[in-house]
Amino acid sequence: MMFRILLTHTPAALALQFPPKARDALARHGTVMLNPTGAVLEGASLAEAARGCDLVIADRQTAVGAAFFDAAPDVLAVMRCAVDISTIDVAAASAQGVLVTRSIPTFAASVAELALGLIIDAARGISRATTAYRAGRTPEIAMGAQLSGQTLGICGFGVIGRYLAALAQALGMQVIITDPAPGTLPGGIRAVPFETLLGASDVVVCLAPATPQTAGMFGAQAFGLMKPSAIFVNLARAALLDETALEQALEHGQIACAAMDVGSAPDQRPAPALAGRADVIATPHIGGQTPQAAEGQALHVVEQVAQMALGRVPDEAVNAADATRFQARLATRPPADRSAT
Structure with missing residues (x-):
């Protein structure tokens, strides 16, 4: 035919x-x-x-x-x-x-690698320093975060989450996950309730599917449970995130910074106002590119x-x-x- x-x-x-x-x-x-x-x-x-x-x-x-x-x-x-x-x-x-x-x-490896890149950038201020140098300024020397020994919390343990977990473990991170049906967990990974994950994680990565149950799961209440030093990464969908609540959490120091490859702008790209903040690292929906x-x-x-x-x-x-x-x-x-x- x-x-x-x-x-x-x-x-x-x-x-x-x-x-x-x-x-x-x-x-x-x-x-x-x-x-x-x-x-x-x-x-x-x-x-x-x-x-x-x-x-x-x-x-x-x-x-x-x-x-x-x-x-x-x-x-x-x-x-x-x-x-x-x-x-x-x-x-x-x-x-x-x-x-x-x-x-x-087919994009599990590509998205997971981008997630790791965003996390490392957020932890060490790579793009912040690069931006300053390109603008003719001397970057501020700030203390970074070593990922080895820190805890990565993954919300949504599908193919991307599993790939990312393996990368994080190779760096010496502890990995905890939350998922309503996580399946068999690889060695060294624990499943915990969502609220527990938020409070225990140094880095929180959103990889959950967009469903009526997950809509707005990252809002004011969720950010209020996270560490002031925490990094939040969204590689799922804008529907899972209350962007106003994230902006407020950053403004009031409830979390340290955020990174994202998705958002409420056309083609599921990050919203320009949020992406333009100095405490946000954003890419234009390139996870699978x-x-x-x-x-x-x-x-x-x-x-x-x-x-x-x-x-x-x-x-x-x-x-x-x-x-x-x-x-x-x-x-x-x-x-x-x-x-x-």
Whole structure:
């Protein structure tokens, strides 16, 4: 089965998130259409670009809402080139019989390494000194924090948290975690209640998924339980953080500093006002922006397309039972092709 496939990525996003190797592999399964506007597709422009397409591969900036599914009768599947599918209205897709899939977290090492870099910077003032030198000033010599012997608290012990824990242990840090379903813990790691973790940790890293239960978990109460010398790092989602409460905690010395790769600005980037503070280290949502992570995720989407070409629903489908359009397409194939499934 061959498809007509729309890649929604802007030219800049395409270069970073769907490299040539993945695009060449995707072209083996049909005709690949690129974003015709050069801008983020939304609303009517997204529906128009997807006209006549079977599959839509959506990048992280492209929101796919209910109006799109009403206006895109040809689309069999919307395939998110990311793990997070919060930008896709899955209920609306299911109501129209459209399959929705997500990718797998090929970025664990990349995000964990960034977390470690942010922690080291926060502990030793690397970017602060660099900024001063570049501005022609002599940096203030301040006492840094040695990470060996300190306690790292990880909130959310998924693939990134496990990778980060191993890196921290290699540096001689003690690691504690909080997670409602942590699974089997590696040696030397303890699971503790959230409040206990906040009070005991020298560095707190937020890696929890964004759910109704985790919304706003880092607010005034949480920061009030942390050490005045603590470093807070957010690599999850803005929804987990009360940014005003964080700013107040920094202002009143409840914690020492913060670092973040995510926030409430467009494309889930840190909010400029918060990121611009002298006691904040911020990066523009680059956790997964390494060649290995980006290529791995894009190639996984291609693998899903290959499975669909064989008449199979990918394992990472989130609404397989509702994919009636894809099932109807399968029913129209010649008997010889159906035997391949």
